[in-house]
Amino acid sequence: MKTRVAIIGAGPAGLLLSHLLEREGIESIIVEAQSSDFVLGRFRAGLLEAASVDVLDEAGLSERLHRDGLEHRGVYVQWPGTKRSVDFVERGGRPVWVYGQSELTRDLSDARFAAGQQMYYNVSDVALHDVDSSAPFLTGVDATGRSIRIDADVIVGCDGFAGVSRDSLPQSLRAVYERRYPHSWLGFFADVPPSSDQIIFAWHPEGFAMHTMRSASISRFHLQVDPHDHISAWSDDRIWETTARRLGSGDNDWTLHAGPITEKSILPLRCRITTPMRHARLFLAGDAAHVVPPTGAKGLNLAIADVTLLARALGAWKRGDESLANAYSDSALRRVWRAAEFSWSWSSALHTTGDPFDDQLQLAQLDWLTSSPTGGAGLAEKFSGVPIAFG
Ligand code: RFL
Numbered sequence: 001m002k003t004r005v006a007i008i009g010a011g012p013a014g015l016l017l018s019h020l021l022e023r024e025g026i027e028s029i030i031v032e033a034q035s036s037d038f039v040l041g042r043f044r045a046g047l048l049e050a051a052s053v054d055v056l057d058e059a060g061l062s063e064r065l066h067r068d069g070l071e072h073r074g075v076y077v078q079w080p081g082t083k084r085s086v087d088f089v090e091r092g093g094r095p096v097w098v099y100g101q102s103e104l105t106r107d108l109s110d111a112r113f114a115a116g117q118q119m120y121y122n123v124s125d126v127a128l129h130d131v132d133s134s135a136p137f138l139t140g141v142d143a144t145g146r147s148i149r150i151d152a153d154v155i156v157g158c159d160g161f162a163g164v165s166r167d168s169l170p171q172s173l174r175a176v177y178e179r180r181y182p183h184s185w186l187g188f189f190a191d192v193p194p195s196s197d198q199i200i201f202a203w204h205p206e207g208f209a210m211h212t213m214r215s216a217s218i219s220r221f222h223l224q225v226d227p228h229d230h231i232s233a234w235s236d237d238r239i240w241e242t243t244a245r246r247l248g249s250g251d252n253d254w255t256l257h258a259g260p261i262t263e264k265s266i267l268p269l270r271c272r273i274t275t276p277m278r279h280a281r282l283f284l285a286g287d288a289a290h291v292v293p294p295t296g297a298k299g300l301n302l303a304i305a306d307v308t309l310l311a312r313a314l315g316a317w318k319r320g321d322e323s324l325a326n327a328y329s330d331s332a333l334r335r336v337w338r339a340a341e342f343s344w345s346w347s348s349a350l351h352t353t354g355d356p357f358d359d360q361l362q363l364a365q366l367d368w369l370t371s372s373p374t375g376g377a378g379l380a381e382k383f384s385g386v387p388i389a390f391g
Contacts, residue, residue, distance in 0.1 A: 003029040006152035013286030014158035015108035017307035024315030031123040045101040045300035049385030050094035052304040069099035078250025079203040084370040093380030100214045128168045131282040160287040181269035186223045192259030208350045209246035236261045269293040277329040296343035342382040
């Protein structure tokens with residue numbers, strides 16, 4: 001097979017990229033290791049910055065988002081005895097949207113199928129070849145066991161954290177920056193209406209807790225847990241008791257709606273950034289190049305921003321101007337490092353360490369972020385995000 005852009009991975013980055021490329025008049029082929037059902041069934045992110053929604057609006061992909069998504073002007077930040085609402089819009093930021101990643105992936109995938117996109121699911125052993133040349137190609141084995149080869153002008157690795165494409169960056173050029181956090185998140189979904197009109201970030205001496213939502217009937221929670229904890233140690237009763245204690249301490253009048261837990265898992269928090277995001281005819285986008293801890297809700301938004309920049313760059317290149325493609329890695333990484341800094345500082349302010357000195361520093365930081373106009377404006381900008389091409 002032959003195409004202009006061979007895309008590895010049918011997650012949000014790969015699907016949106018193929019859509020944006022089509023709008024630039026560029027054809028692409030997507031290969032995905034998993035089945036379509038598996039990809040659509042993966043629950044992950046749930047928060048979109050306004051700039052991400054702008055991209056989806058402009059691409060005509062946001063009808064269901066505006067119908068079923070929840071627009072939030074801000075968040076609650078709390079600690080024992082105190083609960084404060086931070087209104088991003090009042091503080092110079094923009095609203096954010098609560099919309100499940102699985103819903104967004106479904107919208108993107110439906111749009112790609114409707115447009116006749118060439119997509120190959122269940123492709124194994126994907127390998128990249130000759131990315132240093134002007135004729136790179138991919139090989140793999142399709143769902144029927146047949147070997148496939150895709151020749152392209154460029155290859156884009158949108159294959160997530162566990163993908164293979166970043167291994168094709170030459171060792172001599174590659175730099176990997178990594179931070180492992182000393183805590184994990186126990187995340188769970190419950191079939192209950194949300195217990196809050198906005199996301200709650202709660203500092204508690206026992207550990208961080210967060211309440212978010214996916215819809216009017218599905219709630220999402222996260223609890224800071226020890227990195228050595230196993231999910232089998234967390235019965236549903238223990239989870240609800242801990243959640244009620246940590247989230248209930250900010251406001252005595254608040255009530256937690258408990259109910260059936262439908263999914264629970266423990267996720268280690270880490271930040272890992274691989275540079276550069278372009279080498280010769282290979283480009284990386286989304287989690288293939290960077291993962292950040294989910295506290296700042298940036299991962300999905302970074303994936304959307306990367307592929308928006310990349311589609312514009314490849315569009316310009318097709319018209320004879322390679323400058324945006326040459327600038328892609330630096331432009332994308334500027335936003336990535338901002339997101340990494342926010343994810344780090346926001347995580348650091350909220351996750352307890354067991355040291356009483358750290359507790360007091362964290363509370364001073366949270367007090368400043370939620371009561372000072374300067375602190376609040378910074379939090380609003382960092383949380384609600386900056387334009388896709390900023391600066
Ligand atoms: P994905 O979604 O991982 O998709 C990559 C795709 O590539 C496929 N693949 C391959 N295909 C072919 N050959 C191979 N060798 C392949 N290897 C892998 C995979 O099967 C998959 O389909 O990456 P993408 O598209 O870059 O999207 C990134 C987002 O998924 C990710 O950043 C977010 O989910 C991160 N994240 C959050 N981001 C936010 O913006 N807001 C949030 O609130 C938020 N919460 C979260 C999160 C991530 C979480 N987890 C589990 C990682 C909460 C959690 C719990």
